[in-house]
Amino acid sequence: MTDYDIIIIGGGMAGASLGAEVAAHARVLVLEMEEIPGYHATGRSVSFWQESYGGPAVQPLTSASGPLLRNPDPSFSETSFLTPRGALHIGRERDQALRADFLSAYANAGIRMDVRERAEIAKYVPGLRTEWTLGIAEPSTADIDTTALHSAYLRQLGQRGGVVKTGNGLLSAKHLQASWLVDTGEGQYRCQTLVNAAGAWADDVAQRCGVAPMGITPLQRTVVQLRTALDIPTDLPLILDLNGTFYFKPVGNGRIWLSPHDEEPRMPGDAAPEELAVATAISRLQHVVDWPILAVERKWAGLRSFAPDRLPIYGYDAHNADFFWFAGQGGFGIQTSPAAAQLGTALLLRHPPNDCVTGIDAASYAPARFAR
Structure with a gap:
């Protein structure tokens, strides 16, 4: 049996980023049930960084992550x-109040938001149907290289002495005499602190450890890659509906990635797209632009895991001081990962937070906010 200071359950973006930071201070083991880390939500992202995504309570984490993603330490x-992309939120005349509420929500967040009207929107989006008359440009939005970021965290984790074991799914864990005995079926391990970074499986992992679940719900998100007959500009912004019913962005050669912004509750597992969701996505796109669709080239789905209040859960369990939650990161876990990992490390090790996250209210993400 091998002893570690900290064992992290889950090798996706959450577990890899937190593990990489913590490994500078402790002996860390990351246990991943799949043969490839990041197989589920991390590997199925549409891959954008957008400060307003996830809502005002998540925005501080995203904004704090921006400089770390844009200009990472050379090491x-x-x-x-x-990569700069920009975003354009669009709506119809009936969405005037929605646009006003959106602008108000971020009025003091330090995010540039530019109001756009019909003539300006049409310049950005060729073939835009006439009823789409309202817009808000969010120029700070960028594409994010999810694969490179996840790989960098795994590499840093290894360089700092951390260990990743794949194909090691948690069977159970027992808390005995201020330490955890962890059984994976592939071996047993012991640690002082157990971290739950298991994404869609977070509540299941908690229960296998004798810890009460948080009510984290996996919600399925569908994405399709369409080939159109139009030479779509490669610098087209990320286009999002103010009502939250679609978003799409170009990926080159007349192709786009499109989502119907679906959120269907699912049991944890290997998510697969449903034909109805694919058809819904295409139908919604056709109500926005008059682009002839030549083919559905790819389709996939991922599970985004949300706590009841849709905020992440970072911190020690209220009833087990050696069980740490790093879960419930919805669809914003990748874009917030640098700041979340810094904040999570400070909470986990009980260290003062780094300068990049000192202004973030960690209490709003604490497990204790849920009565269980």
Whole structure:
């Protein structure tokens, strides 16, 4: 049996980022049930960094992550993880109140938001149907290289002495005499602190450890890659509906990635797209632009895991001081990962937070906010 200071359950973006930071201070083991880390939500992202995504309570984490992603330390990555894209939120005349509420929500957040009207929107989006008359440009939005970021965290984790064991799914864990005995079926391990970074499986992992679940719900999100007959500009912004019923962005050669912004509750597992969701996505796109669709080239789905209040859960369990939650990161876990990992490390090790996250209210993400 091998002893560690900290064992992290889950090797996706959450577990890899937190593990990489913590490994500078402790002996860390990351246990991943799949043969490839990041197989589920991390590997199925549409891959954008957008400050307003996830809502005002998540925005501080995203904004704090921006500089770390845009200009990473050379020892972490020699290139930026962000490529400028910009975003355009669009709506119809009946969405005037929605646009006003959106602008109000971020009025004091330090995010540039530019109001756009019909003539300006049409310049950005060729073939835009006439009823789409309202817009808000969010120029700070960027594409994010999810694969490179996840790989960089795994590399840093290894360089700092951390260990990743794949194909090691948690069977159970027992808390005995201020330490955890962890059984994976592939071996047993012991640690002082157990971290739950298991994404869609977070509540299941908690129960296998004798810890009460938080009510984290996996919600399925569908994405399709369409080939159109139009030469779509490669610098087209990320286009999002103010009502939250679709978003899409170009990926080159007349192709787009499109989502119907679906959120269907699912049991944890290997998510697969449903034909109805694919058809819904295409139908919604056709109500926005008059682009002839030549083919559905790819389709996939991922599970985004939300706590009841849709905020992440970072911190020690209220009833087990050696069980740490790092879960419930919805669809914003990748874009917030640098700041979340810094904040999570400070909470986990009980260290003062780094300067990049000192202004973030960690209490709003604490497990204790849920009465269980």
